[in-house]
Amino acid sequence: MDLSYTPEEEEFRARLRAWLAKALPDLPPKPPATDWPARRAYDLGWQGRLHDAGYADVHWDASPTVRLIFLEETERAGAPYVGANFVGLLHAGPTIAAEGTAAQRARWLPPILRGEEVWCQGFSEPGAGSDLAALRTRARRDGDDYVVSGAKIWTSHAEVADWCELLVRTDPEAPRHRGISWLAMPMDALGVTVRPLRTLAGSTEFAEVFLDEVRVPVANRVGAEHDGWRVTMVTLSFERGTAFVGEVVACLRVLGELAREARANGRWDDPALRRRLGLLHAEFRALWRLTQWNVSEAQAGGGVPGVGGSVFKLRYSHARQELYDTAADVLGAASLDLGRGWTADRLSSLSYTIAAGTSQIQRNIVAERILGLPKGR
Amino acid sequence: MRFQLTEDQRALRAGTRELLARRFGPEALRAAVEEPRLDRGLWRELGAAGFFALRLPEADGGVGLGLPEAVLVFEEAGRALLPGPLVATHLAAGQVQGADTGETVVAAVDGSLVEWLAEADTVRGDATGAEPLHSVDPLTPLHAVRPSPAAPEAPAAALLAAPEDPAAAPLTAPEDPVAALLTAAEQLGTAGRVGELAVRHARAREQFGQPIGAFQAVKHLCADMLARTEIARVAVYAAAVTGDPLDIAGARLLADEAAVRGARDCLQVHGGMGFTWECDVHLHLKRAWVRAQRGVPATVRARELADALLADSVVQGSGLR
Structure with a gap:
């Protein structure tokens, strides 16, 4: 049992500390919580600076200990939280990295790391909370597209997201864990309606997302068809x-x-x-x-x-x-x-x-x- | 950072568990309950295995290991309900002749109590006028002593006085922090053991046509027992690595809670059987109660931890590494 850090880890900590001390004073003022476009710009801007300084992929490539040091030091220094980058950096990104094709990784990962695109998560549904596998949002195959209909809830940053990691039921006949697929859905697709959900704190951190015959290319499916539950478990275990x-x-x-x-x-x-x-x-x-x-x-x-x-x-x-x-x-x-x-x-x-x-x-x-x-x- | 047991530490834990299972199994335990005598043969065997000399340097005939290893060994002793003044004798190794080898059994005055006074060869502290108590724990004979006028007065007064600047001068408890930590390790062993007993019973005992462990109310009791044990475990292990008195104070609070609360919940899961003399659960609970009385009261530990919050390092976020 050893609680000390290696010289390399201590060096990473010292370098990060020094960079934070220089970078944080230049940060623009934090936007008001209600101004979603400004929050998006602020969060993406911070990720962009992390990227330029070489810290963009610390969540992905670094060892768990280095990740711990990164999170510890950024919090101590009062640096911004991941915010709107959360799903991209910690859920969708790692899933695509682990399960996506080379083309999918090339399309979606760099914009996440550079702080250019925001992802949101479409997992929970009004009828599928703790029991996520009860999800009913339906995706019907039609040529090169899926046609998706249903409703998602508790979706953070839906108002300002570019992409949604979406769990859909592709085979309603199969046992419930085996008929689910994982799709990357563009949030500007026709048929997507976002309705903010006001929490008891008065904030609108979450939204409901309604999907009415939304066409999502089959090429946007990550992992095999009907294998989305396993793909999702990769995501959930990452955090x-x-x-x-x-x-x-x-x-x-x-x-x-x-x-x-x-x-x-x-x-x-x-x-x-x-x-x-x-x-x-x-x-x-x-x-x-x-x-x-x-x-x-x-x-x-x-x-x-x-x-x-x-x-x-x-x-x-x-x-x-x-x-x-x-x-x-x-x-x-x-x-x-x-x-x-x-x-x-x-x-x-x-x-x-x-x-x-x-x-x-x-x-x-x-x-x-x-x-x-x-x-x- | 590798905050996990090393191979050697795992082996030490397994070896200790094996020794205690062989020399102090269920039958020996029940025999000891009926006649609470210190088993000198077992004591010497513990000595030969390095239980008492564990932290003495090898040059002095010790094993040359540290607090983390001592904590693992005492956790096993706690699990097995091993009787005797284990902490007092371990702390006396190297200071009292024969303590390290298990030839000498050492008791120690702790506040107003002494465990195993009549069976000990040596007593540390002033036990003059000690009177036997009818101990709640059948496996821990207790004597009561009046606090001697000279010794404990000063530290007690220091504890009660409000510190002028607690940040500058952190309170230290008038107890050996190592004794507090080893007691915490024993409590951790109890917490783990009663959790296992509860789960075993919940899987085997059937009511309403199914194991009672299938009922969520029972499941959640067991899950909370595990959570309390595991949070106490990391606190105790980390305190053994740092030796920091604050880490030890926190670990002891969590371990006392995990042991006492865990034994209570274990008794509850056992239902009527848990209320019988024949079922071992009460032995774990009573021992946990005895250990919880060692050293300063929990309220003092909690206050020490509260006062430490005023240190600059806490608000600056650099308090813990």
């Missing part, structure tokens, strides 16, 4: 390990800020509150160690972390909610003021035990796949 590096670093910083705020406003004298902050400190330190453990496991095996991913998701999503509930205790009445950043963060934290597999589904996965308990009837 495990390093997905929350930046967030854990950020949460530890927030904890420090909470302690200072509590000391300034007098609530620090409440032993129950201090105890809560101490327990959260222990939890987030351990979550950082679990990240290091999972990344080391991925690095050693070259594969997907085993126990770690689901355990991390379960503990982290709960801890994040507990963090912002504690922030509300620190703030007192000010916790009702949406002008305080922690109040908005408290609202968005409510999605953590739901998004990307609810905590209940995660527990089922842990119990059935890791502990070997029988599936319920």
Whole structure:
């Protein structure tokens, strides 16, 4: 067991730090959350700068440890998040890289890396959430095209995306995992309607996407026909390990800020509150160690972390909610003021035990796949 | 960064598990429960295997390994419910004659308690006037001592006083951090073991025509046990690598929770059987309770961790590597 980094890794860290210190002061001001075209331009612009500096493909080609260092350092320096580049860099891109043809890789990967095209994800449907394989969006073959009809939901950045990684049912007769295909759908195709979905935080982070007889070339299918479920699993497994590096670093910083705020406003004298902050400190330190453990496991095996991913998701999503509930205790009445950043963060934290597999589904996965308990009837 | 067990560490863990299964299996455990005597033969065998001399330099007749290895060995001891003043004797190796080889059994005063006082050859700390308690754990005889007027007063006062600038002068607990860590490792062993017992029972026990483990309510109890164990595991292992008192404080909190909460949930999964003397679950729970009393209270550890949040390194995001 070794928590130290190699000289090469330390050198990567030092070089990245130096570059961030130079690059970040020149950054344009962050656009308002409601201005989607400006956010797109801002996020793509940042990716373009990463590309020019040689960091564009760190998510793809670097070792898990280097990826961890990249995410850790960019978060510490206050660099922009992946934002609109998220699906391209972390879902669709890796899928195309792993499963696409040479022509598909040449068409779609460079614009993702250079920060020129935005991707969104069309997986979930109104009737297929935790049970993704229940998806019903239908793709019928018609010559060199698929004709796609259906509805997708929880699609981030749909308003400004160029492409959508779309899961469709190509064989309704087959067992449900075997009749699905993975398509790259241009978002400006005829028959695509995007309707923003307002969250309880008031933001429009997500959208519903309605598909009415949309023609998608068969050449846009990645992987074999009806093999989309397996292709998708490649995508879903890609994020495990390093997905929350930046967030854990950020949460530890927030904890420090909470302690200072509590000391300034007098609530620090409440032993129950201090105890809560101490327990959260222990939890987030351990979550950082679990990240290091999972990344080391991925690095050693070259594969997907085993126990770690689901355990991390379960503990982290709960801890994040507990963090912002504690922030509300620190703030007192000010916790009702949406002008305080922690109040908005408290609202968005409510999605953590739901998004990307609810905590209940995660527990089922842990119990059935890791502990070997029988599936319920 | 290779935060995974090395081949040697895996081998050490497997070897320890094998030794304990052979020398302290289910029958030996039940026999010990009926007559809680320290098995001197087993103690010497542990000594010969390097259990106590593990961290002593090879030049001094030790094994020359470090805290990470000690933690793995104590985790196994915890799993097996191995009785005796293991932590006290391990810490005495190299300081008390014969402790390293298992010839001398060493007990230690910890706050107002001493474990295994009557069976020990040597006691560290002042056990004058110690009175036997009727211990809740049938496998851990306990004595109560009045805190001596001289020693613990000063650290206790230092703990209760509000620190002037906690960032500049982090609180250190009046306990040996290594003792706290080794206890955390034992608790981790318990957490892992009770999780396995719960899963085994949930797969075998049938009600309403199916294994109770097919019910989500039972599944989720088991999943949470695993999650608590694994988060405690990385905290304990990392603390063993860094030796940082804050890492140890956090690891101990998580390991105590994983062991005590896990044993409770294991008992719940076992239903009525879990409430019987015959079922081993209560032994794990009671031992976890005994260990949770060692060292400073959990509230003190949590406060130490809270105070550390005021350090500049935390808000600058450079607190952890």
